[in-house]
Amino acid sequence: MTSAFPDALTQHGGERGGRRTRTDASVPPSRSEPSGSLRWLVGAAAAALVGSCVLVVLGGTPAPLLVLAVALATLALRSWLTTPVALAAVLVGALGLLTVSMRLWPALGASLGWLLVLPALVGGASLASLWRSRATTLAMSRADLVLGAGLALLSLVQVLAVPAARWLSGRPKLAWMMNNDSPWNLISARYIVEDGGLDPGSHRNPAPLANELVALFLVPGRSDVDPTALLSHDLLRTSQALLLLVGAVSLLGGVLVAATIGASRPWCRAVLAAVAAVIPWTWSLAGHVFVYGFWNSLPTAVLLLAAWTAWMASERSPVVGSGLLALSGVGLLAAWAPLALVPVCLALAVVGWRWRRHLALRGWVLIVWLAPWAVLASYAVIVTRADFAASSEGLAMEGSFPAFGEHLPPVFWLVPLGVLLLSRWGSLHLDLVGVLVLGVAGAAGILYLMEQRSGAPGGPWGYYPQKFAWSLSLLAPIVLLGSVRSWLGEALGRVQSGAAVLGTMLLTGALLLQVPPFDLRPLAALSYPIAHRTPDYRVTSVLPTVSIMFPDRASAMDPAARSLLALEDADRKVVASRWSPDPGANGFINYWLLQLPVDQVGDQPRAYAYGLDSFDPAQLCNLVRDWGSGVLIQTRDPKLRGEVERACPELDFEVRVH
Numbered sequence: 001m002t003s004a005f006p007d008a009l010t011q012h013g014g015e016r017g018g019r020r021t022r023t024d025a026s027v028p029p030s031r032s033e034p035s036g037s038l039r040w041l042v043g044a045a046a047a048a049l050v051g052s053c054v055l056v057v058l059g060g061t062p063a064p065l066l067v068l069a070v071a072l073a074t075l076a077l078r079s080w081l082t083t084p085v086a087l088a089a090v091l092v093g094a095l096g097l098l099t100v101s102m103r104l105w106p107a108l109g110a111s112l113g114w115l116l117v118l119p120a121l122v123g124g125a126s127l128a129s130l131w132r133s134r135a136t137t138l139a140m141s142r143a144d145l146v147l148g149a150g151l152a153l154l155s156l157v158q159v160l161a162v163p164a165a166r167w168l169s170g171r172p173k174l175a176w177m178m179n180n181d182s183p184w185n186l187i188s189a190r191y192i193v194e195d196g197g198l199d200p201g202s203h204r205n206p207a208p209l210a211n212e213l214v215a216l217f218l219v220p221g222r223s224d225v226d227p228t229a230l231l232s233h234d235l236l237r238t239s240q241a242l243l244l245l246v247g248a249v250s251l252l253g254g255v256l257v258a259a260t261i262g263a264s265r266p267w268c269r270a271v272l273a274a275v276a277a278v279i280p281w282t283w284s285l286a287g288h289v290f291v292y293g294f295w296n297s298l299p300t301a302v303l304l305l306a307a308w309t310a311w312m313a314s315e316r317s318p319v320v321g322s323g324l325l326a327l328s329g330v331g332l333l334a335a336w337a338p339l340a341l342v343p344v345c346l347a348l349a350v351v352g353w354r355w356r357r358h359l360a361l362r363g364w365v366l367i368v369w370l371a372p373w374a375v376l377a378s379y380a381v382i383v384t385r386a387d388f389a390a391s392s393e394g395l396a397m398e399g400s401f402p403a404f405g406e407h408l409p410p411v412f413w414l415v416p417l418g419v420l421l422l423s424r425w426g427s428l429h430l431d432l433v434g435v436l437v438l439g440v441a442g443a444a445g446i447l448y449l450m451e452q453r454s455g456a457p458g459g460p461w462g463y464y465p466q467k468f469a470w471s472l473s474l475l476a477p478i479v480l481l482g483s484v485r486s487w488l489g490e491a492l493g494r495v496q497s498g499a500a501v502l503g504t505m506l507l508t509g510a511l512l513l514q515v516p517p518f519d520l521r522p523l524a525a526l527s528y529p530i531a532h533r534t535p536d537y538r539v540t541s542v543l544p545t546v547s548i549m550f551p552d553r554a555s556a557m558d559p560a561a562r563s564l565l566a567l568e569d570a571d572r573k574v575v576a577s578r579w580s581p582d583p584g585a586n587g588f589i590n591y592w593l594l595q596l597p598v599d600q601v602g603d604q605p606r607a608y609a610y611g612l613d614s615f616d617p618a619q620l621c622n623l624v625r626d627w628g629s630g631v632l633i634q635t636r637d638p639k640l641r642g643e644v645e646r647a648c649p650e651l652d653f654e655v656r657v658h
Helices: 036-057 064-075 083-108 112-133 142-169 183-193 208-220 227-263 268-283 283-293 297-312 317-353 355-359 363-396 408-423 430-452 464-474 476-482 494-512 543-549 558-567 583-591 605-609 618-626 641-647
Strands: 573-578 631-635 653-657
Touching: 036 064, 036 112, 064 083, 064 112, 064 227, 083 112, 083 208, 083 227, 083 297, 083 317, 083 363, 112 208, 142 227, 142 268, 142 543, 183 227, 183 573, 208 227, 208 297, 208 317, 227 268, 227 283, 227 297, 227 476, 227 558, 227 605, 268 464, 268 476, 268 494, 283 297, 283 543, 297 317, 297 430, 297 464, 317 355, 317 430, 317 464, 363 430, 363 641, 408 430, 408 464, 408 476, 408 494, 430 464, 430 476, 464 605, 476 494, 476 641, 543 583, 558 583, 573 618, 583 605, 605 618, 618 641, 631 641, 641 653
Parallel strands: 573 631, 631 653
Antiparallel strands: none
C-alpha cells in the first residue's frame, strides 16, 4: 500500500522531508552547544510559561497556559514525530487526559483548579526537552516557518478579534455563543465545577468533553467573583474556550494539508493549507457551533482530524498510528460516543494490515502502546455502557438542526472517493483505503442511530443521525484538499498546477455548499422577524467572526444579553416580563433565566424556557404555580403588577417595576 504522505510527515528529519538515517527513534539526537537563538527562544518561552502560571494563580484565564503547553509539547515531540503527528498527539493526549482526570477527580477531593498544574508541568518538561535536543527539534526551512506562522496567525487573529471588538464597541459581544443548546452546555460545565469533576452520581453527562474543557476555563478566579458577576465571568471564559477550540481545528487542518502536499510545490501547498485552515472558521463549523450550541462538535472535530492524521502516518509509523487512533477513540467516547467507531475501525485496520510490526512489540514499547487501548476498553465498559443504559432513549430525540438531508452523507464521501480513485488509478493508496474505512464506519454508525429512531414520528432520519453524518462530513473537505498532491506529483507547469489547485478548491467549495451558509442572526426579533433567505452568501453569514463585529448580525441580541447579566440573581427565582417591547429579546432573556437554576434535566422551570409568553399574566401565573413561591418578576411595565395580582392573587410572587 502506498502512502499519500511525503516522508516528512511520518518520520521527522526537518520539514523538507529528509528522513533520519538511524532506525531507532530512541537514540538521542546529536548534542551541540546551544545557539543564541535557541537560548533566546527557550528563555522567552520559560518567561511566558511562568507568566501564564502566575496569571492563573491570580485568577486569570488559563488560555495562555494551555496554548503554551500545546505549542511547547508539539515542538518537543518533533524530535521523534513530524509536525502534524506531533500536534495531533498533543491535542489528543490533552483531551484524553482531561477525559480520564475529570472522571477520577471527585474521588481525590481536590480543587478542580489543581488540574491546571498538569499543563504547567507538561510545558516545563517540554522546555527541558527542547534544551536537551538543541537545534534538532527546531530545525525547519524558512518556507515551513513562514507557513506555520501564517497558519497560527490566521487563528490568532480570529481568536483575538472578538475581545478586541468587545473592547472597542463597549458591547458584551456574547450573544453569538448563547443560542439553542448553549444554556444547558454552560449549566453542565457549572455542574462539573460544583462537583469538583464529573460525578455521574450527582449529574450524569454522556457527552461531557466540551463541558469539561469549559469547566477548566471557568475555575481560575471564579471563587472570588461577586455572585452578581458570575454569569458574565462564565460566559467570557466560555467564549475563550470555544474560540480556541476552533483555532485548534483550524491549525491542525492547515498543518495536515500542508504536510500532505509536501514542500516541492510551496505556493500550491500554502494556498491549499490556508484554505483548509479557513474552513473551520466559516459557517460550515464555527457557524453551526455558535448558532446551534453544538459545543461538543469542536473537540469532536479536533479528534477526527487527529485520527485522520494518525491514519495517514501509519504506513511508516504503524505503532504510533494505531496507538494514537486508540487514544482518539477515548476522547470521542467522551465527546460523543457513537463517533468513537471511526478511529477504532481505522486502528483495527492498521493493526490488521501491519500485524507483524505489532506482534514484534516488546517491553516498554508494548506497555506504552497497550495503555491507550486499555483506557479505551475500560472507559467503554465502565463509563459508556452505563451512560447508554441510562440515556439510550435520548438517541431517538428530536432537536434543532440545519437542513442536512439523508442524501448528503454519500455525496460528502463519494466526491473525495471519486477524486482519489481517478488520481490513484493503478495503485492502492493509504488515503483511498482510509476513505473506504470511513465510509463503512460512517454507514454503520448512521444505520445504528437510525435504528434507534424506528417508530419516531419524524422517521428514522432525524437529529442524531444527522449530527453523526454532519460531524463525519467535516473531514471530507480536508481529504479532498490533500488529494491534489497526486496531480501535482507529475511534471506539471505552473499553469497546470494552478489549474489543479483551483479545481480542487472549487470542488471543495461545492462540497461545503451542500450545507449552504445561513443568516447568523437570531430568528425572533421585531427588527427582522424573518431570517435572510438561505443560502445567504453575505460575508457576515459566511464568516461568523465577521458577523460578530456588526451590532445587527450575530451580536444583535447583545442588548438582551446585557439585560440578562443585570437581571440574573443566583439567589433568587427571576423571570423577565415586558422588559423589552421586542418579544424576541424577552424570550432570549428568559431562555437563560429559566434554565440557570435547574439542577437536573427535567426540573422546573426549564420547560417554560422553551415556550413562555412572558407578556401574558396567565402564563406568568402558571410559571409561579409550578416553580414555587418567591418568584421575582422583573418588568418595565407599571401595569403588569395589577394584571398578575388579579390573575392569581393566591400565589406568592414579587413584581419589581424599573
